[in-house]
Amino acid sequence: MTVPSEKWPKMTGRDEFRFLSDLIFTRSSGDHTMVSLRDHHAGTTRFANNQIIQNVDARRGILTVTVAFDRRHGSASTTDFTAGSIQDMLTRAERIARVSPADPEYLPPPDPCLFPIRETAKSETVAAGPVKRLEYANEAIGHCRMENLMAAGVVSSSGTAVGIAADNGLFGYEYRADAGFSLTVQAGDATGWSAAAHRSIDHLKVQERTLAAIAKAKRGRDACELPAGHYPVILEPAAVAGLWTWLIWSLDAKSYVKGTSPFVGKLGQLVVDERLTLRNHPDHTDLLGEGMTHEGLPSTPSVWIDHGVLKQLAYDRFTAKAEGIHTIPTLEAPVLSLDGLSLHSVQDLIKNTERAILVSNFWYIRPVNPRDLMLTGMTRDGTFLVEKGEIVSPVKNFRFHESPLRAFQHLSAWTAPMEAVNSETRKMLVPAVALPHFYFSSVTRF
């Protein structure tokens, strides 16, 4: 793993975290004591109306201790890592624990383990500062100015030291770097959008994504209105990620056990098209894989949906123990893929389509009915009518009512997994897909 930058601000290192956690364990009177670290240094450059509107750099280190007496536990935090403040934090946690009721779901810290070592720290991202971010922002703004369009967006870079330790010997430390870019290009009422997230700031592909967003915005002008109803659709990766994020959130095991999950009774059964597989791939260089979770569990590769069959649920430790699950799978680096021949690009999907609505992205997806995972939301940043293998017209945005469990029962065509992220999703690799049926319930009128 890359060593964190020694430049200011110096982030909390592995040895320093071990020293701090050992100090806490020595002084704690609890039956169990657990310490977590999140030392975050982030810079954000935002722009709108073709100019910079915000350029901030913040460092926030936070140490949290959880002390338990039997099943009564209390937590306290501090941003001051001096000995006196740490003692004060520990005293507060002990005091809270003593007056708290017993938590029937409390579990002692996980057993010590060897956490996998992942390439989470990219030196180019750690070293990036406001100058690099400004360079990328300027690139996006410059391209838009040349086209007489308006750019709004963000470039961000951050480094985070993450640690977890317990008095039973559990110890993990990881340094994570993240970079992000997103851009909305406005051409009158039309907008185009693109976004990227990566461990390496050098992999944001700012120029390529800016040109894509500009092309979308220009093509979206003078949208016509189509009636609401059922349509075949081509969903670009960001739109697929938006729907699958809600599907993934619904894999919660506690809801499954309680009977409120849309997957109740479906573990081990076909839930989507049998060519679809969802797996966790934390070692993939384009994903944001991690070595450990905030609970102190190792992150490992795992298969969640295997050829359409639901194989895993997302367990908290208590539910896992109650259900006899010994290895808790994680899903921080999702890859959705399909068996069979995939097309090369979205453009190829368009060429192979007789008639469909092309959706660039969705906005404000929210559940309507969690029991069948009925979702609503709107298309945004480029919605087009495709006929006979070509985009023939931009169309006004639609509101949809659809369950991904229903929409992804059968896919007509797809690409290989591609990078996808939007304003409400974590980074994923998902295909662009063609679906034969998708329900748009109303037209979004501006």
Add this chain to the structure above:
Amino acid sequence: MEKVKAPAVEAGQYDLVLDPEHLSLTIHESCGHPSELDRALGYEANYAGTSFLTTEKRGNFRYGSRYVNLVADNTEPETLAATGFDDDGVQCQRWDIVRDGIFVGYCTNREVAPKIGESRSRGSNRADGWENIPIVRIANIGLEPGSATVEQLIADVKWGIYIEGHGSYSIDQRRYNFQFGGDAFWLIENGRRTHMLRDVIYHGITPEFWNSCDGVGDRSFRRRYGFITCGKGQPGQSGWMTHAASPARFRRVHVIRGEGS
């Protein structure tokens, strides 16, 4: 038990009587966010969205009916945005957002207020912690009370639905096209609440919806509800504010069924 066994709603046009808790979310999404001036100026175009309440509409746009008065009040004691002074150091104030149905005012900070010719910020600049930059935030915006009782609001409804609480919600990036659910629903027939319904979703266009308002309950029915997870800004921040309302009646609103819709 009645809620569990309630029949699903039939899609169609209904008059709606909305309780204060339900209205607090409707106000937040369809009035609070579009009245943030930074949105209207395009600052949030890439993330939280923009606003259909563009600056040329201030002072002349009919946002709602004459019954609709939406007031920002960051001076009301025990409300979440009543912080004394905002993070610009500007004293908290009370001002009109919508007066007699006309859109008249924005939530502003010192950065954006001069851009629309205002000499003073409205004092709505807040950060959620020391490490984040203050941004324009929704004030304590509330629907001013009218003169009706809840019974009177319901009595004048032949075919409608009474809605309590929060449910599903989704609104476009300009805060113009919306859809809301709720927590509990009662069918109103010929001026009486008859039985509960389930899976009620209503949708509409923000100014059309507020222009369909033809009655607001009196001050004795006014209730306040706090919001503490209003997401905005990059890096993301949580905003705090209170929205107060008395029950209000809206005519001929489009209702659909949520389940299997």
